[in-house]
Amino acid sequence: MALSEPLVRFSGIQKTYDGSTLVVRDLNLDIQSGEFLSLLGPSGSGKTTTLMMLAGFESPTAGDILLNGRQITGTPPHKRNFGMVFQNYALFPHMNVAQNVAYPLTVRDVPKAEQEQRVKKALDMVRLSGMGDRLPARLSGGQQQRVALARALVFNPQLVLMDEPLGALDKQLREHMQIELKELHHQLGVTFVYVTHDQGEALTMSDRVAVFNEGIIQQLADAQSLYETPSNRFVAGFVGDSTVLRGTLGQDASSIHLTGLGVSLRGLNINQSTSGAKVEACVRPERIALSLDAPSPSNCLTAQVVDIVYYGDHVRLLCKLGPEQPQAVVKLALIHPCAQHPPEPGSTVYLAFPPEYTRIYAV
Known part of the structure; x- marks a missing residue:
């Protein structure tokens, strides 16, 4: 089925700050109306610059940004009608919660009576009913984040941009807010564009994830495709954990x-490398079958247990394959016999690598 005309289109976008180094290189990206799109990547990969260009706080060096088919590259931020949530929340400390949330309505000259209705609805939406009179300093980090979100939603924007909005929260609260954001997105149907360096965050919430590195989108896909079928070595290493095997491609390719x-x-030869080329194979730790007895199938390696790490819901075994190979990581569910009675460090184990999950990448 063909996709509808995108809400946002980046076409041939480039960005440089010094005139020589491209922070974003030839970006072509369509954002569909109503989707939750995350821009994921390490620091300096171009994801935040891309968001800032969409918001209007940065201007592209080359290329066009279209909104509903209309050029907005030169449109100032306050005329784009986008909600924005920053990592530091950017709340006005001298204003109470209701005044902070009402601010976008005030600058748009919305009548006072309508402001009160919209603010109440927005605070209800983020579960802060009855807190309108409080100052930001009297709120927890999670509550301040909700206020910032209510402020971004109160004027009914067609697009909400979020720049690492959960980065300042502790792990438990961050994971809780991920669920709330995803539920809110489903309720409202507003387009969310979310910047993060946290792969778990991106995989948990997004309809699609654009993985950035060195100013280029390395892969754009749904969470399951990113995890199960990474398109290159960078994505395989950045998204999720992998056991890495080093070598050269065999004669059969x-x-x-x-x-x-x-x-x-x-x-699987993912990047169509040629025989003899240096390559690395990546296998997800939960796909490796561990046995204490020498198994009959091929694609099996002998290893020595180095350490056993208990994670609560699973156990990980760190295994040594050889002096020229990285340690293999094997993830076992708690119901696995070897998780219930793990082998001692120094024990010999056998690791089977299913060919369909052994993805060989160019390096």
Whole structure:
């Protein structure tokens, strides 16, 4: 089914601050109306610059930004009708909660009676009913974040932009707010564009995730596709955990000859590398089958247990494959016999790597 005309289109966008180094390179990205899109990547990858260009706080060096098919590249921020939530909340300390939330309505000359109705609705929406008279200093971090969100939603924007809005919260509250944001998005149907460096956050909330690195979108996909089928070595390493195997591509172009081990494993040649090329295979820790007895199937390596780490809902075994290979990480559910009675450090174990989950990447 063909997608409808995008709400936002980045077309050939480039951005440089010094005239030579491109922070964003040839960005082409469509954002669909009503979706929750996360821009994910490490510091300096271009994700925040992309958000700031969409907000109007930065201007592209080249290219066009379209909103509903109309050019907005030169439109100032206050005329774009976008809600914005920052990491530091940016609340006015001398205004109470209701006044902070009402501020976007005040600058738009919305009548007082309508302001009161909209503020009440917005505070109800973020579960802050009855707190309109409080000053921001009397609120917790999570409550301040909700006020900032209510302020971004109160004027019915067609787009809400969020720049690491949960970054200042502790882990438990951050995870709770992720669920609330996702529920709010479903209720409102407003388009959310969310910047984060936290892969778990992006995977938890988003309809789609754009993974940035060095100013380029490395992959744009839904959370499951990003995790299960990363398109290159960077995405495989940045999104989720992986056991990494180093070597060269075999003569059949569908196996990796492992450095220092003298054996090969079959897998999927993702980037169409040629035989003899240096490659790395990535396998998700939960896909590796661990056994205490030598198994019959191929695609199996012998390893020594280095350490066992208990995570509450699962156990991870760190295993040594050889001096020229990184440690293998194996994730076992608590119902697995080897999780209930883990082998001692120094024990020999056997690791089977399913070929369909052994993804071989160019490096």
